[in-house]
Amino acid sequence: MTLAPGPEDPHGASADPHGTSADPHGTSRSTSATIQPNILRYLVIVAGERGIDLRPELRQVGLDETVMRSAALRVSYRQGSAVIRRALELTGDERLGLKVGAAQHLTAWGLLGFALLADDTLRHAIETGVKYQNLSGAMTVWSTDLGEDGAFVLHADLPDPAIDPSVASFLIEEGFASVVTLSRLAVGSGFAPRAVEFSAPAPRQRELYGALFGCPVRFGAPADRIVIDPVWAGARMPGRDPVTYASTLEMLDAQLASRHDQQDLLEVLEVSVAQSLPVIPSFGEQARRHATSERTLRRRLADCGTTYEALAEGVRRERVEQLLLRPELTLRDIARRAGFSDERALRRAVRRWHGTSPVQLRERMLRGGAGHVE
Known part of the structure; x- marks a missing residue:
């Protein structure tokens, strides 16, 4: 599940979650290493199951095996996009994002995944994920709202509208597949959204979408979103524990503050190099x-x-x-x-x-x- 950086950071400023905003000094922030590499780790596993070794591609962008095993590793949006694009070329699988999303588990998110498991309801867990999405390793930007009939709606956007279309499709599909997969692991295998909508045109192999999501899937929609019925949104998380949840959020808040300081340092240094x-x-x-x-x-x-x-x-x-x-x-x-x-x-x-x-x-x-x- 890739609930990535939210629209506001904890300091009240407009967030640039993936380091891709433009600045006046000739560097676009896409080089900042601020994203946890969860997607890449699962991408390596899924590609490996198809006989594709992505280690040379990782090394080409500066990520060797030792580095990839580090819990402290952060990658840039550019590094992540480059590996994804190459994986799509090597596998020839246009629906690779669906498969990477379906392979994930909340444990990949570390402390944030633990907090979601201890949350009260599925809706609140998703809202918590959106709030702390800067810590999840996602490369998409998520937000939520309510539909007219009380349905819970999860929106996905890309931080860079000029991204390679194949990488864009991968990221949206990976995100939606992981949301549904992890929701089923949390509240039961019977979970299915009311609808899943993609802004991209209809692809070949449309049957894969229905089989994975278990609901109507629409293409060419105005926006990328998942619509969840109120009953499922209100489903209780089986591991809910208010005390554990609250204490975990305190640690997540500290991580967010630290991340903000790290982003500031990287951006100041990048601007300094670009100016010089x-x-x-x-x-x-x-x-x-x-x-x-x-x-x-x-x-x-x-x-x-x-x-x-x-x-x-x-x-x-x-x-x-x-x-x-x-x-x-x-x-x-x-x-x-x-x-x-x-x-x-x-x-x-x-x-x-x-x-x-x-x-x-x-x-x-x-x-x-x-x-x-x-």
Whole structure:
């Protein structure tokens, strides 16, 4: 279930849950490593069952096996999207999102999953998940409201409307499949929504949707949403415990506050690097700017699941992609503006990031749009 970041953060500011909002300094926040990799972990399992080894794809975006086993790991929206896009290509399975969502369990969410199990009703558990969705590892943005007849409605949105359509479909389908799967694990196998609605056009293999959701499924709808009857919404959670629930929320609130501080640190550093290009400030200089020691700053970045080198690399990668969208710039111009020593260094970096040459990447981007580059 991917109940991801909500519309408001705990400090009252408008949340940018996945680090993809634009800023005036040339970096779009999609490089910030702030998402728990729950989707990727289940994606690796499901792909492996089909004989597809995603470990090379993970390594290409900087996620090796040791890192993936770390509970402290956070990934960026860009990393997650790149692995998902490649998994879709390798498996050739357009409905891979449904299968990844159906394979999940609340234990993957750690403390948040425990809180949902101790909640009172299914509706309140979903609302709790939405409130703390920043901690769930989702790559979609969720909200709830009530229908005219009292039905409980769960909405899913994407943080970036320009995302690759195949990745967008994967994320919405993964989210809906996990919501229904985990609801059944919580309140009984008989659970089914009243309706599931997708904004995407009708796909092939429509029978898979009816079999999974057990209710009418509509495509080409105005929005992506799940509609739940009041009776099911009010179903009691079998593990409800008010004391455990309350104490768990206290710990979740502390995690949210810590996450907010981490996002602030990453964004400040990314903006600093973006403003300084083509020169990348040294780590020591960044520590001095933040009036802290190099050891403390390195520890704070480790708590965020990243390093200064990886952060700077992400900003420079994003700058290169922005510059490639300007046909009037030569590769020499781009290399100079992005801080590379020469065109050869630029080519090596683009090959490492995208598995292709700068010229081929530019052609692909100009043909398909910037949002199709992962």
